[in-house]
Each structure stands twice: as C-alpha cells, then as structure tokens.
Amino acid sequence: MAQNMFNITLPAAGVRFFATVRIVARYGERLITHDAALRVTGKLRVWSFKTLAPRSESLATQARSGDVLSRFVHDTEQLGQFPLDVGLPVGTALVGALVAVGVTSLFNPASGLVLAIGLSVGGLALPWLIGVLTDPLSQKQRENTARLHADMLETLQGMADILANGAAQRCMGRLHQRQTTVNRLILGQAWRSHIVRQLLPILTMLCVLGVLFCASEALQAGHLTTAQLPMLAMGVLAAFEMIAPLMEARLAYERFVQAAQRAGALCALPIATPEPSTPVALPQHAPLALRHVQLSLGGHKVLNDVTFSLAPGERCAITGPSGAGKSTISRLIMRLIDPDHGSVTLGDKPLNHFTTEQLSHEIGMLSQTPHLFQGSVRRNLLMADPQATEAQMIAALHIVDLHEEVNAMPQGLDTLCGEHGTRLSGGQMRRLALAQIVLRRPSFLVLDEPTESLPPSMGTHIIDNVLAALPQAGVLCITHRPEPLPFMNRVFRLHNGALIAEEGGER
Numbered sequence: 134m135a136q137n138m139f140n141i142t143l144p145a146a147g148v149r150f151f152a153t154v155r156i157v158a159r160y161g162e163r164l165i166t167h168d169a170a171l172r173v174t175g176k177l178r179v180w181s182f183k184t185l186a187p188r189s190e191s192l193a194t195q196a197r198s199g200d201v202l203s204r205f206v207h208d209t210e211q212l213g214q215f216p217l218d219v220g221l222p223v224g225t226a227l228v229g230a231l232v233a234v235g236v237t238s239l240f241n242p243a244s245g246l247v248l249a250i251g252l253s254v255g256g257l258a259l260p261w262l263i264g265v266l267t268d269p270l271s272q273k274q275r276e277n278t279a280r281l282h283a284d285m286l287e288t289l290q291g292m293a294d295i296l297a298n299g300a301a302q303r304c305m306g307r308l309h310q311r312q313t314t315v316n317r318l319i320l321g322q323a324w325r326s327h328i329v330r331q332l333l334p335i336l337t338m339l340c341v342l343g344v345l346f347c348a349s350e351a352l353q354a355g356h357l358t359t360a361q362l363p364m365l366a367m368g369v370l371a372a373f374e375m376i377a378p379l380m381e382a383r384l385a386y387e388r389f390v391q392a393a394q395r396a397g398a399l400c401a402l403p404i405a406t407p408e409p410s411t412p413v414a415l416p417q418h419a420p421l422a423l424r425h426v427q428l429s430l431g432g433h434k435v436l437n438d439v440t441f442s443l444a445p446g447e448r449c450a451i452t453g454p455s456g457a458g459k460s461t462i463s464r465l466i467m468r469l470i471d472p473d474h475g476s477v478t479l480g481d482k483p484l485n486h487f488t489t490e491q492l493s494h495e496i497g498m499l500s501q502t503p504h505l506f507q508g509s510v511r512r513n514l515l516m517a518d519p520q521a522t523e524a525q526m527i528a529a530l531h532i533v534d535l536h537e538e539v540n541a542m543p544q545g546l547d548t549l550c551g552e553h554g555t556r557l558s559g560g561q562m563r564r565l566a567l568a569q570i571v572l573r574r575p576s577f578l579v580l581d582e583p584t585e586s587l588p589p590s591m592g593t594h595i596i597d598n599v600l601a602a603l604p605q606a607g608v609l610c611i612t613h614r615p616e617p618l619p620f621m622n623r624v625f626r627l628h629n630g631a632l633i634a635e636e637g638g639e640r
C-alpha cells in the first residue's frame with residue numbers, strides 16, 4: 134500500500150515542481166530580457182537624439198516631422214528589441230536543436246538524422262520562405278505607415294487652417310486612403326505568414342513519423358526498448374516547439390533591418406554647421422561682421438554680396454521685400470547655416486570657431502515664428518535662464534509689456550502656454566519669446582519682425598524698453614514695420630542679395 138502511494142505521489146509532485154520552476158524561470162527570463170531591451174532602447178534614443186540634433190537644419194528641409202518622429206520613436210524601439218525578438222529565439226532554437234539532435238542520435242543515429250533534417254527545414258527553410266513572401270509587403274507597409282504618420286501630424290498641426298479652407302473632408306479622405314492601404318498590406322502579410330506557419334505542425338508530424346519509423350527498425354533489431362519510442366516522439370515535439378519562434382524572429386529581423394536603414398538614413402544627413410573640434414574662447418566686446426557673403430538656397434542665389442558689421446551697443450535695421458533674404462541673414466548670424474563664400478565673424482574669428490552653445494550665449498534671436506514649449510510661462514522663462522529668480526522673470530515680463538496680462542491669467546506665471554504656445558495669442562507668444570532673450574542678456578540681439586502682431590504703440594514701447602534694458606547689446610532688427618526704425622543707428626535695405634544703406638538711415 135505504502136509502495137503504491139509513493140508511486141503515485143512522486144511523479145505528481147515532480148510534475149508540479151517542474152511546472153512551478155517553468156513559470157518562475159519564464160518570469161525571470163522576461164524580467165531580465167525586457168529590462169535589457171528597455172536599456173538598449175533608452176541608450177539608442179539618447180544616441181540618435183545626439184546624432185540628429187546637429188542635423189536639425191537638414192531635417193527641417195529634407196524630412197517630414199511626422200516621419201522623423203516615427204523613425205525616432207518606432208525605429209529606435211525596433212532596434213532595441215533585436216536581442217529579445219531575434220537574438221534570444223535564435224540562440225534558444227540553436228541550443229535546443231543541437232541538444233535534441235544529439236540526444237536522439239545517442240539512442241538511434243538514423244532518428245537523429247531525420248530530426249536534424251526536419252529541424253533544418255523548420256528552422257531555416259520556413260523562416261526563409263516567410264521572409265520571401267512578406268518582405269516586399271513589409272517594406273511597402275513601412276513606407277506607407279511613415280507617410281500616414283507624417284500626414285496625420287501635419288493634419289493635426291494645421292487643423293485650424295484646414296477647417297478654415299474647407300479642406301477637412303479631403304484631408305480625412307487622404308488619411309483614410311492611406312490607412313486602408315496600410316491595413317491591406319498588414320492583412321497581406323498576416324495571411325502569407327499564417328499559411329507558412331501552418332506548414333510547421335505538418336512538418337512536425339512528418340518528422341515524428343520519420344523518427345518513429347527509424348526507431349521501430351532499431352526496436353526490431355533490439356537496439357531500443359518499447360518505452361523509449363514515445364520518449365523519442367516527445368523529444369521531436371519539444372525540439373520543434375523550440376524552433377517555432379524562428380518564423381516570428383525572421384519577421385522581427387526584417388523589421389530590424391528596415392528600422393536600421395531608416396534610422397541610418399536620417400543619421401547620415403549632412404550636418405549643415407559642424408561643431409569645431411577645438412573651440413576658441415569668445416572675444417569680449419567684439420563686433421559681429423559679414424564680409425562679401427554669398428549664399429544659395431535650393432539652387433537659387435539668395436545673397437549675392439552682403440557686407441555688414443554690428444558693434445556692441447550699435448542698432449541696425451534691415452528692411453526689404455518679402456523673400457529678399459533678410460531672415461537668411463539672421464540664420465547666418467546664428468550659424469544655423471554657413472555662407473557659400475565670404476565670412477561671418479565674431480571679432481576676428483569666423484563663427485565656425487565657436488560652438489553652438491557659445492553662440493547661443495552670445496547671440497539671442499527672436500525668430501519670426503518663436504517656439505514655446507508645452508508647460509507654464511515660468512517653465513518657458515526658466516528654459517531661457519534656469520537660474521532666473523521670480524523677480525527677474527517678472528522684470529523681464531515688465532520690459533516686454535506682458536506682466537499685467539500674465540498676472541491676470543488664472544495661475545499667473547504658472548499658467549500653461551499649451552503646445553507651441555497655442556493658449557497664447559500671437560503677440561503674447563512673441564513677447565514671451567522676447568522676455569526669454571531679455572532674461573539671457575546676450576551681447577547681440579537679432580530680432581526678426583519684433584513688432585509683428587502688436588499694436589504700433591505697444592511695439593514702439595517694447596522696443597524702447599528692450600533697448601533700454603540691454604544698452605550694451607548690438608541689435609540687428611529685421612522689419613517690415615516702421616516702429617523699430619526710429620531707434621536704429623543705421624537702416625539698410627536688402628535688394629538683389631546686397632545691402633544698400635537707406636538715405637537718412639544713418640543716425
């Protein structure tokens with residue numbers, strides 16, 4: 134009786150034990166591998182951000198922002214998943230297959246050979262077939278998904294204008310069409326891979342039969358016992374279970390290759406303004422100068438021969454027709470682009486001797502479309518000067534005539550600006566961006582249309598305040614509007630790619 138009880142409980146306890154070990158081992162494996170994948174993805178994101186940041190000019194002109202975002206988020210994730218989705222299944226399958234073939238061969242070499250052939254077909258030929266059938270669709274799906282993401286982002290960002298132009302139906306129709314194409318391609322891949330996947334169980338059964346056939350001959354020859362036959366069959370099933378993830382791994386590998394190509398293409402974009410390998414120290418109280426600058430953009434000559442200098446404390450304005458190249462001059466001064474010919478210098482050194490960081494301390498720029506970050510007014514001001522005290526922030530807001538309006542907002546300095554400053558008016562955004570520059574107190578100010586979207590009296594008042602707050606700063610004001618002109622020492626007109634001093638512009 135005791136003997137019988139022992140016989141029943143021992144295997145039952147064994148099964149329980151191994152089942153528990155399996156669950157714990159799986160949990161541990163998930164924990165370790167997912168943690169590793171997340172770490173790799175994090176490192177890749179940091180690396181790709183560092184690689185992309187100096188290419189911002191090329192990215193802005195050559196890539197669509199939705200696509201860049203998608204590549205940055207999805208492709209880095211895809212690359213980080215490589216060890217988990219490809220490395221681990223391949224490693225497990227390889228070790229599992231070798232052990233299974235080795236053990237089976239020990240019992241019966243012929244069965245081992247059949248298993249080796251079966252596993253090669255299941256582990257190599259089927260993943261190859263799945264790749265041949267799905268790779269072209271997967272490639273097209275990636276391209277269409279990238280276009281869909283870019284279209285979606287553009288549609289969301291331009292929704293107000295789209296609605297105003299009555300183009301909402303058309304835009305939605307286009308998005309719907311793209312989504313349908315993507316869905317069709319995903320479905321196509323699913324069908325093809327599903328059909329190939331169904332071949333694996335068939336192959337497994339054929340392999341079991343083959344192994345058993347060889348084993349039965351060995352049984353008749355007395356080389357195997359009857360009890361060993363089911364064990365060999367179970368071994369075949371276990372081996373095929375280990376190679377089954379290889380088909381999914383093959384699909385993941387293709388996604389990895391595409392992600393690497395797409396991320397690589399972005400990272401290979403030229404750096405418009407490379408950083409100096411050995412930056413020099415910034416000169417003190419030195420003038421900023423452009424000498425015989427020539428520049429073409431998109432094959433069109435924008436600047437023919439621009440010569441101009443701005444001393445500390447001096448105030449100059451550049452006017453001229455739309456598209457003449459005024460903002461291009463400001464981009465040259467910020468070293469967002471380099472001239473084709475001629476030089477842009479600070480003191481006696483060309484700007485490419487200084488790092489972007491150095492130049493951003495020295496030169497403050499108010500662009501035509503200032504960028505504000507999601508977050509509060511305070512956060513945006515601290516972005517400009519992380520050390521700024523509340524009193525300094527309030528003083529800067531006073532200078533740009535924004536303090537009363539911020540005070541009247543529900544949470545004062547902590548009022549949210551919205552993404553891209555969408556909760557602020559155009560004039561408020563411009564003034565907040567100007568307050569950021571005032572806080573940083575740079576040696577030079579480049580103001581691109583500073584009084585745009587402001588009432589003339591307010592524009593005049595703000596220019597007066599800013600110049601009074603930064604009396605030592607050299608100021609270059611690009612403007613169509615008259616308000617800044619009375620404050621300027623010199624006024625130039627940009628015509629045919631060259632600067633012409635305005636009559637009476639010298640003050």
Ligand SMILES: Nc1ncnc2c1ncn2[C@@H]1O[C@H](COP(=O)(O)OP(=O)(O)OP(=O)(O)O)[C@@H](O)[C@H]1O
Nearest residue numbers: 194430431435453454455456457458459460461462
């Ligand atoms: N990245 C670019 N690629 C190709 N052409 C460009 C690029 N950036 C600007 N341009 C072209 O260079 C010319 C000068 O542009 P810029 O923005 O400097 O003019 P602007 O005088 O500031 O005009 P506005 O007064 O309307 O702001 C324009 O014809 C514009 O189309």
